[in-house]
Amino acid sequence: MKAYKDLSKDELLKLKDELTQQYEDKKALGLRLNMARGKPAAAQLNLTMDMLDTVNSASDMLASDGTDSRNYGCLDGLPETKKLMADMMGTNPENVIVFGNASLTIMYDSVSRSYTHGVCGNTPWCKLDKVKWLCPVPGYDRHFAITEHFGIEMINIPMTQDGPDMDLVEKYVNNDESVKGIWCVPKYSNPQGVVYSDETVKRFANLKPAAKDFRIYWDNAYVIHHLYDDNQAELLDIVGECAKAGNPDMVYEFASTSKVSFPGSGIAAMATSAANIADVKKTMTIQTIGHDKINQLRHVRYFKDINGLKAKMKAHAEIMRPKFEATLKVLEDELSGLEVGTWVKPYGGYFISFDAMEGCAKRIVSLCKEAGLVMTGAGATFPYGRDPKDSNIRIAPSFPTPDEMEQAADLFALCVKLASVEKLLETK
Amino acid sequence: MKAYKDLSKDELLKLKDELTQQYEDKKALGLRLNMARGKPAAAQLNLTMDMLDTVNSASDMLASDGTDSRNYGCLDGLPETKKLMADMMGTNPENVIVFGNASLTIMYDSVSRSYTHGVCGNTPWCKLDKVKWLCPVPGYDRHFAITEHFGIEMINIPMTQDGPDMDLVEKYVNNDESVKGIWCVPKYSNPQGVVYSDETVKRFANLKPAAKDFRIYWDNAYVIHHLYDDNQAELLDIVGECAKAGNPDMVYEFASTSKVSFPGSGIAAMATSAANIADVKKTMTIQTIGHDKINQLRHVRYFKDINGLKAKMKAHAEIMRPKFEATLKVLEDELSGLEVGTWVKPYGGYFISFDAMEGCAKRIVSLCKEAGLVMTGAGATFPYGRDPKDSNIRIAPSFPTPDEMEQAADLFALCVKLASVEKLLETK
Structure with a gap:
């Protein structure tokens, strides 16, 4: 395959005609496909x-412990639920508070609590002139939505294959007192599937924040969400690493059974640490009479222990894997060698991240939409929805059937080609 | 029975000796009783x-509507759940948002949202110098804890048998722009069991708040929680009344199936109103991916409709009623005519409110505790835990068995007598 960039203007024009014809044919099929939603299939x-x-x-x-799970009481979770969630995160039950039905809500509430009441006795953020936040990009739009909602200034941090650019993270965190947090999805990151290396985790644990109330928001959303039996990523325990580094209070880790x-x-x-738990509980005891303990019991009695969770994730992977592989095969078959985009094969998580040629992402998503394929909006993986290169697109292969997924990937690849040719023609 | 206040000093001293002996005998029994917890019995x-x-x-x-209750999506509740909760509150499904497991959390989040983001475009309360709140007293300690947590200045409003003193409510709300809310438990109020009269509800609906972002926090916690088949209180629909009065956005009503x-x-x-719902959802869509829809389905399929809820409440009442009546009988038998306290027989809700002689509540609760009976702390029914008369005590008869309840009431009455005699002797 010849790279598109090496084609002459005439070749590109001819290719554009062919691709346009293929695109019109696809459009005529009246497809209704969706690769936007990071949600499990039925x-x-x-x-x-x-x-x-x-x-x-x-x-x-x-x-x-004798608690009647049906009645009031038990603010921070049943002992056996704490143990299950601790084992999931690779930490100890005494470091765990069990909340409600979603880790996103815990994160929102944590930012909100810091905004209204401050972190461990520090000034509430609503009383500060400026609060900043580090956002490894591409990242998760719902994270960015929370910090944006609170008027927090978000700073892009480029991702590498080992995690966020730690030189930059250290520069900001260790020098700027207004930097109060960073969003991290450390394992099978959303959307790239990157796993933070041991060195990255250790550098996080050894940060020397200028702000006493700086916290790492460690969203371990895909902690056991492997796609393969082998090639399962290992991630260092951030709570333990922070404690070892003399920074026990620097991290909030989050996880859930949502997927x-x-x-x-x-x-x-x-x-998190004992001090943070005590701080969180001061507000929690005002906000809630406790979470749904019957559902906690249901989960613990069903999964029994971490092995039960892992066995279930293996069954999930068997359904997910063919969809990921079908998508990756189409990308490989259709796009490799054309130099119109790059992607990484993920070993876990829910997404494939695609980087188109600069200035093409919006056009690709729009072409897809016109032909009946809904993609996550271009830019969604960046704070304020602004991808400076207009390049990144998040592909979510989980929800469609494998057949739909193949159709969708096919159409997606076609739109990538067409948009790339259009872009190259602009400068020929 | 002769009123204690009419006894001579000698008579009081003799009585004190007798009561002290009885109290010591009780104490020797090593009882472990609890009338503090407003929670259902097993x-x-x-x-x-x-x-x-x-x-x-x-x-x-x-x-x-075809929503898969197991998956993401559906921010504001399944249609059938909205209908069930609307019928419970006597309003329309389009006025309803279904939240998580507790109305207290909705109230906390509502205050918190108003504090961080303001109400319907008005200035966030964290940017104001002063926010005030009206607190009908005696009232619910967890309400007061929320407003105290946000540094909101709480103003006591005396309760009457028809609800809060509306002259005072109107004076504050209609003239002071810093008054942003009022806590109400309009039906079988906590702790007095007062039901707001139609006139009270209409006066609420016709308030002319100085603050555009004033909201009535209408905690209809005991909306179907009757103790008797007859004598069931009716309460006007505040959402409808506010709309009729041209104040559609002035109220947030809350209810739950917790009890x-x-x-x-x-x-x-x-x-609440459409405008408020839109305002709430702006934050809600950032805070949550949606609440537990399987539990919503479980409730709707089990109760089916409002009649299912009512039938269940009848069964609850059959368990609760004997405990209330046993308590009331002891109070009647032991205290009537002594003029050492007053109480009202409630027709619903979870509590009996007892007003001791001024300056006696703390002493009574402390005497109870020493003899093995835990009561709600004296003062808990007032903002900041300060009962200006040190008089009100909340009795929660629901959790103990009827036998325990009778024992507990007996001990309570004895402590009331002893504390009253002590108090009268101070001035003889």
Whole structure:
């Protein structure tokens, strides 16, 4: 395959005609496809239906410590639920608070609490002139939406194959007191599938923040969400590493079972130091009478332990893997050698990240849409929805069927080609 | 019975000796009783165990509009859940947002959102020098804890048998722009069991707030929580009344199934105007990916409709009523005529409110505690925990068994007598 950039103007014009014809043919099919949603397919949800039988009218509803899971009380989670979530995150139960149905809400509430009441006795952020936040890019749009909602100035940090550019992270965190946090998805990052290297984690743990209330928001969303039985990434335990480095209070870690059991009906947790837990609980005791303990019991009795969670994730992977592979095969077959985009094969998580030629992402997404394929909006993976290079596109292969996924990937590749040719013609 | 205040010093001294002896005898029994907790008894929780079978591995998990209740999506609640909660509150589904497991959290989040982002475009409260709040007293300590947590200045408003003193409410709300809210438990109020009269509700709906962002926090916690089949209180629909009065945006109403199904595992909702719903959703869409829809489905399929809820509340009442009546009988038998306290027989809700002689509440609670009976702390029913008369005590008869309740009430009455005699002797 010849790279598009090496084609002459005439060759490009001819190619454009061919691609346009193919595109019009596709459009005529009236497809209705969606690669935007990072949500499990129905087949995955079916995997856990028997969890709904686990707690029933005949069940003993007492937790291991005698708590009646049906009544008020127990602010921070049943002991066995803390243990399960601790094992999931690779930390200790005493570092864990179990919350409600989503880690996103814990993150929002953590930013909100810092804004209204401050972190561990420091000035509430609403009283500060300026609060800044580091955002490894590309990243997760819902993270950026939270910091934007609170008027926090977001600073892009480029991702490398080992995690965020740590030179830049250190420069900002260690020197600028207004930098109060950083969004991280350290394992199978959203959208690139990057796993933070041991060195990256250790450099995080050894930050010397200018701000006493700087916190790493460590969203371990895909902690056990492997796609393969082998090639499973290992990530250092950030809570432990921070403690070792003399920075025990510097991190909030988050995880949930949203993509293990049921999105919206799972359980979510935070792991952090004793001092942070005490600080969080001061607000938590005002905000809630406690979370859904029956659902906590349901999860623990169904999964039993970390091995139960892992076994379920293996079943998820068997459904997810063919979709990822079908997508990657189409990208490989259709685009390799053309030099119109790059992508990385992920070993876990929910996404494939595609980097188009500069200035092409919006056009690609728009071409897809016109032909019946909904993609995540171009720019969504950047703060304020602004991708400076207009290049990154997030592909979510989980929700469609494998057949739909192949159709969708095919159409996507065609749109990439067409947009790239258009772009190259602009300067010929 | 002769009123204690009419006894001579000698009579009081003799009485004190007798009561002290009785008290020491009680203390020697080593009782462990609790009338502090407004939580359902295990027998009540057993009433709803079969709800746990309603949604199981064989269930159709699609909601009425085709939403897969197991997956992401549906920010404001399944249509059938909105309908159920609307019927519970006596309003329309389009006025309802279904939230998570507790109305307290909705209230906290509403205050927090107003503090960080303002109400419908008005200045966020964190940017104001002063925010004030009206607190009908005695009231609910967890309400007061929320406003205290945000540094909001709380102003006591005396309760009457028809609800809060509306002259005072109107004076503050209609003239002071820094008054941004009022806590109300309009039906079977916590702790007095007062039901707001139609006139009170209409006067609320016709307030002319100085502040555009003033909101009534209408915590309809006991909306269907009657103790009797007859004598069921009716309350006007505040959302409708506010609309009629040209104040559609002035109220947030809250309710939950916490004391219908399971505390902590129920569903909670807010009812308000379209404009407020749009305003709330702006933040909600950042804060959550949606609440637990499987639990919503479980509730709707189990209760089916408002009649299902009402039938369940009848069964709850049959368990609660004997405890209330046992308590009231002891108070009547032991204290009537002594003029050492007043109380009102409630027809719903979870509490009996007792007003001791001025300056006696703390002493009574402390005497109870010493003899093994935990009561809600004296002062808890007032903002900042300060009862200016040191008089009000909240009695929660729901959790103990009827036998325990009778024992507890007996001990309580004895402590009331002893503390009253001590108080009268101070001035003889």
